[in-house]
Amino acid sequence: MKVAIVNYSYVKDVDSADALLEQSLRLKVWAEGLQRAGADVTVFMRFKTNSVIERKGVKYHFISDHYGQTLKWFEIPFRLHWAISKKRLDIVHINSFQFPFQSFILRKSIPQRTAFIMQHHGEKPWSHPKRLIQFLMLHGMDGFIFTAKEHAKLWIKARVIESMDKVYPIIEGSTLFTRRDREPCRKITGFKGSPIFLWVGRLDGNKDPITVLKGFDIALERLPNARLYLIFKKTGLISLVEDIIKKRERLANAVELIGAVAHSEMEYYYNSSDYYLLGSHYEGSGYAFVESLSCGVVPIISDIPSSRLMTGDGEIGGLWKVGDHVDCAEKIVEIASKPLMEQSDRAYRYYLEHLSFNAIGRGALEIYERILIGR
Secondary structure: OEEEEEEOOOOOOOOOHHHHHHHOHHHHHHHHHHHHOOOEEEEEEEOOOOEEEEEOOEEEEEEOOOOOOOOOOOOOOHHHHHHHHOOOOOEEEEEOOOOHHHHHHHHHOOOOOOEEEEEOOOOOOOOOOHHHHHHHHHOOOOEEEEOOHHHHHHHHHOOOOOOHHHEEEOOOOOOOOOOOOHHHHHHHHOOOOOOEEEEEOOOOOOOOHHHHHHHHHHHOOOOOOOEEEEEOOOOOOHHHHHHHHHHOHHHHHHEEEEEOOOHHHHHHHHOOOOEEEEOOOOOOOOHHHHHHHHOOOEEEEEOOHHHHHHOOOOOOOEEEOOOOHHHHHHHHHHHHOOOHHHHHHHHHHHHHHHHOHHHHHHHHHHHHHHHHHHO
């Protein structure tokens, strides 16, 4: 099967195609995973210079035009489309819902035997009247990939996507992090406690650190030696978080606010932890969660569509009711009372089988095959 992956936008402050490819890690390893699964993969990317790079059997075509980093809704990158149209393709996989007009023009320039698939990366339907353009331009697409089928409901309600029959669930990307021995990592991070809990995410209403902290406070009655470390960049609720920790003695002795950590160092922090805590009300992809699983960290997270998808409906770890600190506390105690190593092994195996780049490649190829058979 011959597959083209298309990117219509690129990172602005990058000077070379090699540097852009290194910054496009998730795209690169997605393509490589798909190649290992048996597809013949070519990636086409807009950029400010022309170049062709090959990595692990995947060819990356960087094609320049006179437009900027991101296309306006009506701008057509003809050189990019011409390069794609020269290939005899089974599947064209377009990253992002932001470019319906460009996708429509590309479809019209390629033989009808080629199936077109678009992958969602957190975008929302356009407002009226431009939403009509989205509907008209996306009508006739063969399939739409979302992290979870529930995420497509907004697009179906907006009448941009006609039917859930064209929606296929698969996560956006994975990680190259891997499981390591805990003790050497804890010497690096300084993590202490029994057990050790980790939070990675923004301090905002969607991630809901207040509910998590209240739940953890109750759980400390049963787990007095537990410790919770919070890693975060955006700090919208930092004052409230600091206030709740200060006013609750158990939290003051058991919670540490770390702040921002370089991504290259995060592998050590995941591998220093026993459990991953998060209270999100919505997640488009959950990269940090996948990273934690790749290091064998047991999830105790809010019960939302992406969480159900990425835990096999609670097959690993535990899911608790969104916004319910009492249920959060009960789930923390319940999961922490089970053998840790057995749960950690299960979480890591689940990652390898369902959430690694190899697994995503196999899953994407299966989706492509189903779409081609159904045409």
